[in-house]
Amino acid sequence: MNLTLKVWRQKNSQSEGYFETHQLTGISPDMSFLEMFDVLNEKLVEENKEPVAFDHDCREGICGMCSMYINGRPHGPLEGVTTCQLHMRSFSDGDTIVVEPWRATAFPVIKDLVVERSSFDRIIAAGGFVSVNTGNAQDANNIPIPKDDADDAFAAAACIGCGACVAACKNASAMLFVSAKVSQLALLPQGQAERTIRAEKMVAQMDEEGFGSCTNTGACSAECPKEISLENIARLNREYLGAKLSSKSV
Amino acid sequence: MAGSSRLDAKIPSGPLEKKWSQYRSTVPLVNPANKRRIEIIVIGTGLAGASAAASLAEMGYKVKAFCFQDSPRRAHSIAAQGGINAAKNYQNDGDSVYRLFYDTIKGGDYRAREANVHRLAEVSGNIIDQCVAQGVPFAREYGGLLSNRSFGGTQVQRTFYAAGQTGQQLLLGAYSALERQIGMGTITMYNRHEMMEVVIIDGKCRGIIARNLITGELERHFGHAVLIASGGYGNVFYLSTNAMGSNVTAAWKAHKKGAFFGNPCFTQIHPTCIPVSGDHQSKLTLMSESLRNDGRIWVPKKKDDNRAPGDIPEDERDYYLERRYPAFGNLVPRDIASRAAKERCDAGYGVGTSKLAVYLDYAAAIDRYGHAEANKNNVHNPSKEDIVKWGKAVVKEKYGNLFDMYKQITGEDPYEVPMRIYPAVHYTMGGLWVDYNLMTTVPGLYALGEANFSDHGANRLGASALMQGLADGYFVIPYTIGAYLSNEIRTPAIPTTHEAFVEAEKSVADRINTLLNVKGSTSPEMFHRRLGKIMWDKCGMARNRQGLESAIQEIRALRREFWNDVRVMGEAKEFNPELDKASRVADFLELGELMCIDALNREESCGGHFREEHQTEEGEALRDDEHFTFVSAWEYIKESDWGLHKEELVYENIKIAQRSYK
Numbered sequence: 001m002n003l004t005l006k007v008w009r010q011k012n013s014q015s016e017g018y019f020e021t022h023q024l025t026g027i028s029p030d031m032s033f034l035e036m037f038d039v040l041n042e043k044l045v046e047e048n049k050e051p052v053a054f055d056h057d058c059r060e061g062i063c064g065m066c067s068m069y070i071n072g073r074p075h076g077p078l079e080g081v082t083t084c085q086l087h088m089r090s091f092s093d094g095d096t097i098v099v100e101p102w103r104a105t106a107f108p109v110i111k112d113l114v115v116e117r118s119s120f121d122r123i124i125a126a127g128g129f130v131s132v133n134t135g136n137a138q139d140a141n142n143i144p145i146p147k148d149d150a151d152d153a154f155a156a157a158a159c160i161g162c163g164a165c166v167a168a169c170k171n172a173s174a175m176l177f178v179s180a181k182v183s184q185l186a187l188l189p190q191g192q193a194e195r196t197i198r199a200e201k202m203v204a205q206m207d208e209e210g211f212g213s214c215t216n217t218g219a220c221s222a223e224c225p226k227e228i229s230l231e232n233i234a235r236l237n238r239e240y241l242g243a244k245l246s247s248k249s250v
Numbered sequence: 251m252a253g254s255s256r257l258d259a260k261i262p263s264g265p266l267e268k269k270w271s272q273y274r275s276t277v278p279l280v281n282p283a284n285k286r287r288i289e290i291i292v293i294g295t296g297l298a299g300a301s302a303a304a305s306l307a308e309m310g311y312k313v314k315a316f317c318f319q320d321s322p323r324r325a326h327s328i329a330a331q332g333g334i335n336a337a338k339n340y341q342n343d344g345d346s347v348y349r350l351f352y353d354t355i356k357g358g359d360y361r362a363r364e365a366n367v368h369r370l371a372e373v374s375g376n377i378i379d380q381c382v383a384q385g386v387p388f389a390r391e392y393g394g395l396l397s398n399r400s401f402g403g404t405q406v407q408r409t410f411y412a413a414g415q416t417g418q419q420l421l422l423g424a425y426s427a428l429e430r431q432i433g434m435g436t437i438t439m440y441n442r443h444e445m446m447e448v449v450i451i452d453g454k455c456r457g458i459i460a461r462n463l464i465t466g467e468l469e470r471h472f473g474h475a476v477l478i479a480s481g482g483y484g485n486v487f488y489l490s491t492n493a494m495g496s497n498v499t500a501a502w503k504a505h506k507k508g509a510f511f512g513n514p515c516f517t518q519i520h521p522t523c524i525p526v527s528g529d530h531q532s533k534l535t536l537m538s539e540s541l542r543n544d545g546r547i548w549v550p551k552k553k554d555d556n557r558a559p560g561d562i563p564e565d566e567r568d569y570y571l572e573r574r575y576p577a578f579g580n581l582v583p584r585d586i587a588s589r590a591a592k593e594r595c596d597a598g599y600g601v602g603t604s605k606l607a608v609y610l611d612y613a614a615a616i617d618r619y620g621h622a623e624a625n626k627n628n629v630h631n632p633s634k635e636d637i638v639k640w641g642k643a644v645v646k647e648k649y650g651n652l653f654d655m656y657k658q659i660t661g662e663d664p665y666e667v668p669m670r671i672y673p674a675v676h677y678t679m680g681g682l683w684v685d686y687n688l689m690t691t692v693p694g695l696y697a698l699g700e701a702n703f704s705d706h707g708a709n710r711l712g713a714s715a716l717m718q719g720l721a722d723g724y725f726v727i728p729y730t731i732g733a734y735l736s737n738e739i740r741t742p743a744i745p746t747t748h749e750a751f752v753e754a755e756k757s758v759a760d761r762i763n764t765l766l767n768v769k770g771s772t773s774p775e776m777f778h779r780r781l782g783k784i785m786w787d788k789c790g791m792a793r794n795r796q797g798l799e800s801a802i803q804e805i806r807a808l809r810r811e812f813w814n815d816v817r818v819m820g821e822a823k824e825f826n827p828e829l830d831k832a833s834r835v836a837d838f839l840e841l842g843e844l845m846c847i848d849a850l851n852r853e854e855s856c857g858g859h860f861r862e863e864h865q866t867e868e869g870e871a872l873r874d875d876e877h878f879t880f881v882s883a884w885e886y887i888k889e890s891d892w893g894l895h896k897e898e899l900v901y902e903n904i905k906i907a908q909r910s911y912k
């Protein structure tokens with residue numbers, strides 16, 4: 001396959017970015033999208049030019065590191081896959097592909113396609129946990145959990161923290177990410193004690209990080225590689241409302 | 251201690267079952283006021299590092315944690331699929347601490363330390379309790395209790411799982427505990443940081459030099475103790491199931507500063523991975539061992555059979571694992587399953603275009619589950635279509651994400667055609683040598699998780715790495731570190747202006763400059779590929795003297811070429827993934843040599859280490875217990891020069907036997 005690639009280049013967070021165009025020839029349809037970038041980078045090094053910086057690690061859709069905005073869609077054209085799981089067979093010979101970083105105030109660009117997503121970590125640090133120290137646990141089977149609840153909690157917990165939901169949202173809202181964690185723990189008996197305070201604190205941190213507000217357009221879930229459901233946002237809204245009603249600080 | 255004066259494994263005395271509990275209650279403690287003054291550096295936030303950092307912070311220590319990814323949640327542990335073992339005996343199928351201990355020692359081909367493995371089995375149950383308390387959503391039965399499955403090398407169901415994403419769920423549990431402490435200010439997190447050097451003062455480890463990967467600045471960090479939990483070194487083979495960034499750098503720097511390297515040649519080749527599809531391949535993808543619970547592995551009975559798998563009738567298929575190992579069948583340990591696949595392919599029975607693949611077939615499982623569902627639903631004459639439909643639904647629930655992954659990569663639908671699989675590098679049993687306290691041969695420097703050599707001997711059983719990582723971090727190091735730190739309470743924080751820090755930082759800066767100034771013509775990536783090829787061909791699934799000797803020469807030559815011809819673009823003081831890569835490849839180029847030396851030295855076959863010169867008539871690994879019942883612990887002397895120390899392994903509770911899974 002022969003392709004035209006338009007890639008965002010940006011030296012660092014302070015500098016202006018621009019698109020750079022590259023022609024690639026002899027790309028195999030069996031290559032993954034990131035392997036296509038490997039080919040590009042190898043070529044750039046040969047030409048004594050700086051390779052394109054992009055984030056990636058597991059290359060199998062689980063670490064959440066890869067984060068490319070491809071032809072206007074986070075993680076590209078396929079549903080339910082990450083950038084690293086995308087293969088060139090999803091494109092056609094002669095295509096022009098435009099690749100950009102995630103764009104959101106809370107995700108500043110570090111270089112080229114690499115962004116800073118520590119805001120997600122800080123949201124988890126604010127409350128995305130069960131407060132249990134090592135060594136205090138009772139026997140695991142003392143807490144039977146209905147299979148459906150466990151399955152729903154698992155589905156929410158499958159979020160890989162990639163940030164595609166934010167990149168997809170016109171308001172750059174982090175609601176899907178936050179709601180997935182709130183839901184997981186709200187669905188489980190272990191999460192009950194801190195249920196209220198968790199929702200409150202995580203939402204407060206989300207606001208502080210500069211994520212936009214949720215206007216229920218659903219682009220986040222549509223583009224989420226793990227197909228995290230919008231039901232989680234509904235659940236978070238209920239939790240949050242409950243939190244606000246019972247909160248001592250109101 | 252037999253073997254070497256410098257190798258004291260510090261195994262507590264007393265009967266095996268009592269060693270840990272007695273030791274744990276006698277290890278010196280550090281009082282709360284002193285803990286607040288003691289700083290601990292943790293390199294890595296995978297299962298081992300995150301669990302250790304969180305637990306130590308909960309106890310009151312001041313912790314600094316480091317990882318090279320943009321978030322601690324992305325450590326390679328996140329990719330573990332199949333499950334985690336624990337001797338809970340929830341299935342009432344005869345499991346026990348002893349059985350898990352025994353299976354692990356036997357699975358490791360009698361090259362692991364009894365006391366460590368027993369401790370691992372003892373704490374395994376606590377891990378599950380801890381994770382459930384954190385909200386880890388393990389798979390459950392309809393009654394609400396935890397579900398289990400089997401993994402290779404065992405005859406009980408002791409593996410806990412969360413679909414095919416067990417590592418993800420366990421790591422997110424440990425990560426949430428870590429983040430909780432970060433929020434409380436007891437842990438300072440340094441993401442996008444790479445540890446580049448350890449700092450030794452008066453013979454003790456006192457800190458590290460790290461590179462901020464965003465700015466490229468070098469930083470000095472003091473710690474009363476340093477814990478290396480940086481994962482395994484499988485990427486020395488270039489192609490492996492490890493994440494792209496997995497590297498040996500942290501462990502290797504520790505090694506060069508005095509920490510002995512244990513059993514470097516013990517690498518695990520996993521039998522069920524998606525085969526290489528072309529030269530562009532950057533990594534290999536595992537298809538979890540849990541698939542061997544239900545999938546059947548076969549090749550055609552006829553050589554070079556080019557028929558589609560569906561056109562090959564049942565009696566023309568060779569279910570070679572079931573044929574050779576009737577007692578364990580498709581669930582033999584990994585080393586055995588891998589070699590058996592290689593044997594069939596080498597003999598000309600391989601499938602697919604490359605002929606380097608075997609089938610992993612779910613047709614029988616779909617049929618079996620379909621019938622079971624029909625029975626559950628009281629349907630007595632189900633149609634063939636219904637059976638297939640129901641069967642697929644059950645398989646999807648158990649392994650759906652793995653099947654999807656296979657489809658994305660190969661473009662083939664494994665619900666319809668058998669998967670093609672081939673062995674690939676997966677895990678490294680070798681690593682930094684540690685004593686019972688998990689301390690390396692450098693005082694104050696510890697190694698946890700896959701980065702250490704302990705527990706798995708010459709072959710790791712499936713679902714045991716997650717167990718070991720979390721055991722080390724949650725339940726071992728919080729106690730054993732007291733033995734050292736209780737003597738450090740009078741040591742004040744050493745200012746990082748100390749000359750040892752200055753020198754260490756300078757050596758790192760010099761090396762970075764050298765790398766950038768070679769200005770040769772070949773990318774670090776190309777050197778990595780070439781190293782990987784040497785390692786896979788000559789120090790991979792089968793090894794022999796001649797191959798290893800030539801590999802050592804080739805690696806030395808490649809290393810010379812690297813330092814004369816590598817081209818590293820960009821600058822030192824900026825975000826520069828090429829530089830990160832070059833620095834890691836440089837370390838792999840040294841490690842590869844040591845692995846070959848170790849493989850050459852170990853004149854026997856055991857577990858994942860298969861020396862062609864040492865095999866039984868049936869082609870099984872032939873151990874030499876008389877001469878090789880020891881851990882090889884290598885001391886770095888200078889480039890291409892290592893001293894061998896031996897830790898003799900003493901088996902007081904298990905009788906060494908030839909490993910049989912027939």
Ligand SMILES: Cc1cc2nc3c(=O)[nH]c(=O)nc-3n(C[C@H](O)[C@H](O)[C@H](O)COP(=O)(O)OP(=O)(O)OC[C@H]3O[C@@H](n4cnc5c(N)ncnc54)[C@H](O)[C@@H]3O)c2cc1C
Pocket residue numbers: 293294295296297298299316317318319322324325326327328329330331332333334416417443444445446479480481482491492493496497499500536538676677698699700701712713714715716717719
């Ligand atoms: C695809 C796959 C599937 C697996 N499935 C299973 C399974 O089902 N069951 C099982 O038991 N085991 C499984 N394993 C093995 C298991 O996942 C690993 O052995 C285990 O997770 C390793 O954990 P760890 O904490 O030791 O290291 P890792 O999770 O590898 O973490 C290493 C950490 O160290 C950091 N780091 C590394 N180098 C540096 C440096 N120089 N400076 C700073 N930080 C550094 C990284 O950022 C990371 O945080 C699987 C492995 C693979 C590859």
Ligand code: SF4
Pocket residue numbers: 158159160161162163164165166176177180220223224225226227228
């Ligand atoms: S909710 Fe989906 S898109 Fe958002 S971070 Fe999680 S996995 Fe990524």
Ligand code: FES
Pocket residue numbers: 055056057058059060061062063064065066082083084085
């Ligand atoms: S690289 Fe890990 S999800 Fe894409």
